[in-house]
Amino acid sequence: MHLHKYEKIWLIFGIGSLVLFLAVLGFGAFWKGTHPQSHGATIDPQNIEAHEAFQPENLGLTKVDDDKYIVNIAASAFHYDLGVDEDGKPVKKLTIPKGSTVLFQITTKDVVHGFNVSGTNVNMMVEPGYISRMETVMKKPGEYTVVCNEYCGVGHHLMYATVEVTE
């Protein structure tokens, strides 16, 4: 097939940039380990309490070490269950010191939800039958809105929480 000379140059340039882009992505994924969450841990969606992390007393923020936290969340339409505080009231806000490493673990009891700590890379689909996990370092202080960003029903926009990263 005949190709115009300029077309050849243009295609070589395009394919070259393509290879470069893919090399950058591949380097990030396989050498730096920045894969999206994908570990495939399964759970019975109708009995999430059978898993230790999602028993009512283990929900919400737990300090596991210096600067290390785990957050366990049971999502359901239209609520993130973060456990209860001392007065027995449902927790809506998590307070985490700046620079901490936080492992978010979340699953759903019913339909598909999203879990996005807005303005950060913590952005996961939460699907029945699976545990979504992502570890991150909370570097910037401030107040972050956690939103459900996958449609889960008529109360979808009322499904949120807050994470405060303190100095």
Place this chain on the structure above:
Amino acid sequence: MSIKKTMSAVHIIPKQFPITKKEARLYMAFISVAFISLFIGGLMGLLQTLVRSGTITLPWGIDYYQVLTVHGVILALVLTTFFIIGFQFALMGKTVGISMKQRKAAWLSFWIMLIGTIMTAAMILLGKASVLYTFYAPLQAHPLFYIGLALVIVGSWVAGIVNFRQVYVWKRAHPHEKSPLLAFMVTINMIMWIIASLGVAAAVLVQFIPWSLGYAETINVLVSRTLFWYFGHPLVYFWLLPAYMAWYAIIPKIIGGKIFSDSLARLSFILFLFFSIPVGFHHQLTEPGIDPVWKFIQVVLTFMVVIPTLMTAFSLFATFEITGRKKGFGGLFGWFRHLPWKDVRFLAPMLGMLAFIPGGAGGIINASHQMNAVVHNTMWVTGHFHLTVATTVMLTFFGVSYWLIPHLTGRKLTPSINKLGIIQSIIWIVGMAIMSGSMHIQGLLGGPRRSSYSEYGGTEQAADWLGYQIAQAIGGTILFIGILLMVYIVIKLAFFAPTGKEAFPIAEEEANAKPTPKFMENWKLWIGITVLLILFAYTVPFIDIIQHSPPGSPPFDWPIGNQ
């Protein structure tokens, strides 16, 4: 031997077929459904932007998500499919002809699709199917919603089979000629569509319908999502390729030029066929149950589409430049300035092409293994497909309508309608720049998509998002004015414009064009490679998904307000 290797050593200008009244009625039926959908879907879009800006609340207990479902289903599935199939039938009728039997089968496809659409629409309007156009399990809609969707797909298959038959019959009558370029392109698009929609058909027929009727207690959520996105990405190419048909083979005629390269156009369509289907995982990058290595492999396959896209860009601008220079407009950009900007048949699609530059760049960002985490399910994504589908594709379809509708109805595109069309195109691009621009920014700030108005407990971030939502309402209002104007123009072109003859502009090759290689029409080879690529990209991860399945999900119909 060397002569036989190419389709035709002699340059043949293919004969075109006149479109009879009966044929015109068929094509217009499809196009009419498309524009009725544009009006209804656009009105829903306006309501959404107004609700989300905190300006209005919907009356009579109508739910935001019900409106959102109508908007998505009617614009993304009904408008596009009806317009594309109608347009493609017109292209086929013009270039390879349509027999009486084929026309009757085409009507059958129309009625199957229409009945399916009505079933689905009725369920949405009754509030029994507010599941958005992606209908993710285990949200459960009324069974008729899924049955209606299945009918739309089956109807489109009938249309595809008619198209294949049309090419086959023409080919038998013209054994030594290559098939007309537009017929070739339609064939590629319908092959892609049928292979892709097998995925969603499998999900709907095997999983959703038995489950929604109560014959299956649970559904495998990840399998249904994987089958959906196996279809969901090629779906966007099904929208885009008809726009490419107009760009490659119609625009050159409108600007008074020739096709840049027939073989290049065919090759790019073949590459789109290869790389549109085995890439669905890039919509599932943030899902928990899919192996990251296979996600990465599909990201690589997704990126391959850069090659035919760049080929298309090159061809188009080459045609523009060659034509301009032939007309004597020299200088570095003289040819560009002297393009027929005042001809709406050129202006509308050209604005669409220009919108595809940021639109395509955004697509590369969405598909990137890591950057996706920043934008996944944020308003960015909504902004992205309002640039690609709602601007690039829609403006091209508008551009086609300006000549196709009067051609079919025996009327003229008058200078005054042309002028209205130019105003319409500008309104569209301005409204979309405001709406899509603010969607992109809000998305980068973390604002979620598919959400009704919410203050999210009064956080600072949510307050920042609101400003952009107000901008979206302004853009949405401008766009709705554009829709009203477009619907007015279509009605005028169909019923009230002065009678006359409007050309069906199909570009020809240069007289001394290099012949197209014969292997370009080796359908078995192209379908074979496509199937191999799909098997490569999906077999292992799909077996993995099924082998490591969690317990299935029972249906949930109450979260959609269906009590």
